[in-house]
Amino acid sequence: MTKKQRKNRVSVGSRVFDTFNYILLGLIGLITILPFIHVLGSSFATSAEIADTTFLLFPTEFSLNAYRYIFSTDTIFKALGVSITVTIGGTLWSMFLSTLTAYGLSRRDLIGRRHINFLIVFTMLFNGGMIPTFLVVQQTGLLDSLLALIVPVSINAFNMIILRSFFLNLPQGLEESAKIDGANDFGILFRIVIPISLPAIATISLFYAVTYWNTYMHAILYLSDAGKWPVQVLLRQIVVLASGISYDGSSFTDVPPPEVTVKMATIVVATVPVLLVYPFLQKYFTKGALLGSVKG
Structure with missing residues (x-):
């Protein structure tokens, strides 16, 4: 041949x-x-x-009854505002803490770095549980406050480890050159490390944003004021009401649409905001996740 x-x-x-x-x-x-x-x-x-129809893809006749039912009260807009506030504020706060922690643990001259890393990884396997966490939130005065949805989950160990691994792969010559020019540790972090770490930062930010947007259990445990409920909890109540179960929120329409359409509409309402944000971070997502997790 x-x-x-x-x-x-x-x-x-x-x-x-x-x-x-x-x-x-x-x-x-x-x-x-x-x-x-x-x-x-x-x-x-x-x-x-x-x-x-058992499996419907494209309806022959469009109806907005399910969405009218969901948005028939101003409560849904308050809940969306709460979710947006918690998501933006929580993501910024978590990224601030995670970035500081990850950068500190990526410094090879940090004394006790391995022990601190072990303690952080340990929290991924074992935690205090629901009741001890509730008692801590109660004793710190965070009950019935939006801070209860942010402070207890300020740092995710997995996200921090990915960010730390990314920082470990950055050239050490950058920091050495900056120190020669007189930059301190904070100057190196905010002027050099963060600008060249946007892929990893955007990826971890998306992880945190999705977590805060989907907050449900913490809101059920820590918030008794219905006016402070995030959208996930309120949409759950709408689904329960559409199922025919009695609920004291009488401001919704008296005759609910079919339960299935309400459930589908709630999924759309809860998912669309994240889907709208994802395309802007997509170009960073794959690169940031791979560089932060594979090369560590």
């Missing part, structure tokens, strides 16, 4: 392999996106079409 024939053979095999991969990945992508289309289509469907 000549060299040219071997080249053609490899080229044909490569094209067949690429074609197979495209088909396989396309099918996987289609399977992945179908549930989202089903949820979105069902949220706009009418009661008759929901009753007649």
